[in-house]
Amino acid sequence: MKAIISRVHSGNKIKRTSGERVFDAVNVFIMIIWAVSAIYPFWYILVMSFNTGADAAAGPIWFFPRVFTLENYAFVFQYDRLHSAFIVTSLRCIVGPVISVFVTMLAAFALSKRFLPGRKTVLFFFMLPMFIGGTIISNYVVIAKLGLLNNFLVYVLPGAFGFFSMIIMRTHIEDLPPELQESATIDGAGYVRIFLQIILPLCMPIIAAFSFFAVVGNWLDYYTNLIYVTNRSLSTLQYVLYEIINRAEANTLIDYTKTSGAAQRRLMSMANNTVPTPEVIKMTVMVVVTFPLLFVYPFFQKYFVKGMLTGAVKA
Structure with a gap:
């Protein structure tokens, strides 16, 4: 009982331990990695569709079109x-x-x-x-x-x-x-x-x-x-x-x-x-x-x- 009371702030908020903070940080990191891995393929396809074909063949494109064009569409x-x-x-x-x-x-x-x-x-x-x-x-x-x-x-x-x-x-x-x-x-x-x-x-x-x-x-x-x-x-x-x-x-x-x-x-x-x-x-x-x-x-x-x-x- 004393342990629970000691974790309560004056604002009636439960004080989070260092283990809980680490656990939340790991969860947030994993979710960010998962979100990026799910979204990036769509972003890559979109970026490639707005880049010229000759420039795309010259090297990989990662985040933004190097030579923007609408000719593909x-x-x-x-x-x-x-x-x-x-x-x-x-x-x-x-x-x-x-x-x-x-x-x-x-x-x-x-x-x-x-x-x-x-x-x-x-x-x-x-x-x-x-x-x-x-x-x-x-x-x-x-x-x-x-x-x-x-x-x-x-x-x-x-x-x-x-x-x-x-x-x-x-x-x-x-x-x-x-x-x-x-x-x-x-x-x-x-x-x-x-x-x-x-x-x-x-x-x-x-x-x-x-x-x-x-x-x-x-x-x-x-x-x-x-x-x-x-x-x-x-x-x-x-x-x-x-x-x-x-x-x-x-x-x-x-x-x-x-x-x-x-x-x-x-x-x-x-x-x-x-x-x-x-x-x-x-x-x-x-x-x-x-x-x-x-x-x-x-x-x-x-x-x-x-x-x-x-x-x-x-x-």
């Missing part, structure tokens, strides 16, 4: 199909998550009813694809039979339902007080009204979390475009950026026959030391791909902990 953004690909990807990131979350929530709401006939059988068949997946050929045949080749719906329909997401949403719905649905049923509300006016509002945190996951998945996916879409007007941003990297490595970044006259004059008038190299083009493409998600993430961050944990643990 000019080369990437004047690619002939980049703007249409951005529109297609933006539509995909809007339509895809809406359909995915709505379909998954409908399935979760229905399967949360223990009196549903054949409930265990449906869960069993929903679970099978998690362990037994189709091959590329079988998936291609199914997509072709459904008429989704070179169709915008191929981006949103095949991935509209996720069993793992449905299980978490179903558990969250089951954790809600059953009296809410019972009282609504007594008042004459049907299942559609209960779902729209009670279940959806109470599931907004988990819906926001999975919506962000769906947006990220749709934004970063280029495999679907690579396998199922050959129509160039339906190309996604990731696939077009993939083409840009391939052309940069082959030293054929810009197809002069498909660029406008102003773009041709701009490219031909550039000095040789400002022409982007494949290395800086890769860094620029990574900035274009990654950084938009970094600006969107803070708006969804507050929903992650609550949204993921409320349906992950069964009380």
Whole structure:
């Protein structure tokens, strides 16, 4: 008791020992190292994207561009199909998550009813694809039979339902007080009204979390475009950026026959030391791909902990 009293200042603050100070200092040092190691790769990519290719090839760049330029971004953004690909990807990131979350929530709401006939059988068949997946050929045949080749719906329909997401949403719905649905049923509300006016509002945190996951998945996916879409007007941003990297490595970044006259004059008038190299083009493409998600993430961050944990643990 005397030891505790002796550690208290006149301001009712506990006096910290030298061991506690050392422990806090070590923790702060470790967190700083961890933060730098996590942030620096992004900073390095950003710095390289703003540096000229010839100067970047001359030696490593660590913290700031040695020769600042915006020509790397000019080369990437004047690619002939980049703007249409951005529109297609933006539509995909809007339509895809809406359909995915709505379909998954409908399935979760229905399967949360223990009196549903054949409930265990449906869960069993929903679970099978998690362990037994189709091959590329079988998936291609199914997509072709459904008429989704070179169709915008191929981006949103095949991935509209996720069993793992449905299980978490179903558990969250089951954790809600059953009296809410019972009282609504007594008042004459049907299942559609209960779902729209009670279940959806109470599931907004988990819906926001999975919506962000769906947006990220749709934004970063280029495999679907690579396998199922050959129509160039339906190309996604990731696939077009993939083409840009391939052309940069082959030293054929810009197809002069498909660029406008102003773009041709701009490219031909550039000095040789400002022409982007494949290395800086890769860094620029990574900035274009990654950084938009970094600006969107803070708006969804507050929903992650609550949204993921409320349906992950069964009380």
